[in-house]
């Protein structure tokens with residue numbers, strides 16, 4: 001397996017080191033190549049994602065990313081020029097975000113019940129395309145726009161992927177989340193697409209919810225959800241709500257997939273670079289390790305993925321929730337469990 | 341006080357009756373005029389909001405609205421043609437949504453701590469303007485767009501209102517919520533506007549958070565928020581998260597304000613028409629009564645507003661959370677408390 005590794009900034013290198021530790025414990029054949037991208041490279045050289053680097057990344061089977069970002073970089077530069085650039089250039093149209101409440105993990109909810117949902121967020125369209133502009137900047141007549149672009153091509157492929165995942169799960173339930181009553185143009189496309197594709201998956205029951213109502217039910221009744229499909233911006237928000245109720249972003253894994261397999265998919269913890277705790281060895285690498293699990297699963301290495309996930313599940317169920325996290329110790333434990 | 345009353349559909353008439361009971365208990369001078377608008381009128385006559393009715397509504401000091409909506413009406417019709425039409429025609433640029441955890445109310449959070457935030461959502465711009473369209477409908481080449489429109493005029497007035505509210509509260513703290521790192525055009529306008537207006541309010545401390553992070557902190561640390569200002573769509577989502585953690589939409593009140601006073605402001609519970617429980621006398625009218633409190637406050641009837649809010653606070657602190665709600669009994673109790 002040829003793996004490109006973008007450790008990035010802040011706690012990125014710390015958690016990625018543990019992710020690789022666990023990965024190599026189950027998959028000794030990994031050849032990993034580090035890529036220096038992120039805030040520090042930009043601050044040093046002004047480079048974000050040179051074409052040559054992008055070409056090299058394309059030669060890999062998958063990419064593991066830690067975290068990108070630093071308070072000294074103006075907002076938007078690394079997001080547009082690096083993180084979203086990777087997702088768009090590599091056609092990562094499926095943003096996969098499981099949200100499961102593991103045994104032993106404390107939810108902020110008083111009575112969470114079992115939670116096991118798979119959020120599937122579109123990754124290459126919607127309000128994330130960067131379309132829009134500003135006129136009469138800095139005058140009282142300024143107007144700023146943002147355009148959400150949604151195509152039948154783009155919506156259909158992510159909806160189809162969501163149905164494929166739903167039909168393979170025990171509950172076979174899919175919920176579309178949107179705001180079709182207000183965003184009627186895009187909403188209609190999403191609704192019609194779900195309806196059409198659902199005809200091919202008669203075993204899957206389908207529900208629809210407005211994003212505002214869903215955000216509430218994620219808190220009051222998260223157990224009702226199985227697979228969720230939604231647009232890029234709604235997905236950004238609701239997956240953080242889902243992460244919060246399942247124990248926080250310290251545990252939230254994600255995959256940015258090109259489901260067609262043309263380009264390498266990219267796996268990253270949902271959390272950011274957390275500069276406030278960087279270098280102190282106390283970041284929780286679990287989200288990165290779970291992202292490694294998604295990576296293995298995506299590459300068809302089902303048994304290796306199972307080992308990684310089982311290691312995390314066991315470790316979480318036996319962790320003392322009050323004991324402070326030591327990054328390398330967590331990685332050592334998980335590597336031993338997964339590889340043993 | 342000339343009050344227009346739109347009871348609407350489902351549980352709307354039931355909760356509005358109790359809202360009026362409490363209102364007249366503290367403000368015997370209310371002259372209320374009922375307006376028949378909503379799903380049932382549309383189903384009967386095809387009318388949504390006739391110009392003549394809109395003109396009549398304009399002649400009032402305020403509007404009290406129950407709930408609009410029925411499963412037999414296609415999604416989007418009542419929203420665009422009535423609810424949003426009222427907000428846009430009457431220039432309701434401030435959508436006021438307090439989220440307070442009252443004593444005695446059970447939060448779904450295990451350890452909510454004190455929560456007392458005032459969400460201020462822009463009401464006449466953003467992705468809600470209905471701008472966008474569809475080409476090549478029902479073909480594989482279909483493209484659907486939604487355009488978020490943001491103007492210096494519109495952003496500045498709601499931001500200024502938010503600062504005015506923040507400076508009058510003990511904590512004097514304001515949080516802008518947006519997604520400035522991705523929606524860079526609109527985000528820049530919002531950020532610059534908050535920065536500019538903040539110069540006039542040196543007593544107010546200002547914070548910024550991305551909407552995804554904020555949705556998480558609303559769950560893990562809601563006590564940190566005081567006043568929040570945000571755009572129309574983000575506001576739709578995060579105010580439901582805020583409602584969920586403070587006990588649910590049964591308690592969430594809202595005001596749609598024309599802060600300039602040119603048009604009447606409109607007050608409504610955040611919940612919908614709940615057709616599943618309509619006519620059974622078990623809807624909780626508390627959100628409507630709290631909306632009456634916002635109405636009185638908006639009209640400068642501070643002492644009457646105080647009585648209504650105190651009645652609700654007392655009643656909630658003494659309610660048996662397990663006892664079923666009886667709509668009229670709750671209204672009777674609140675009216676007696678507020679008027680006594």
Ligand SMILES: CC(C)[C@H](C(=O)O)[C@@H](O)C(=O)O
Nearest residue numbers: 079083084236270521522552
């Ligand atoms: C950093 C940012 C561009 C990104 C997003 O909005 O997608 C992040 O919030 C995420 O969810 O991965």
Ligand SMILES: CC(C)[C@H](C(=O)O)[C@@H](O)C(=O)O
Nearest residue numbers: 181182212419423424576610
């Ligand atoms: C019914 C709908 C148009 C409305 C909105 O999205 O604003 C509702 O969700 C609300 O929050 O008042």
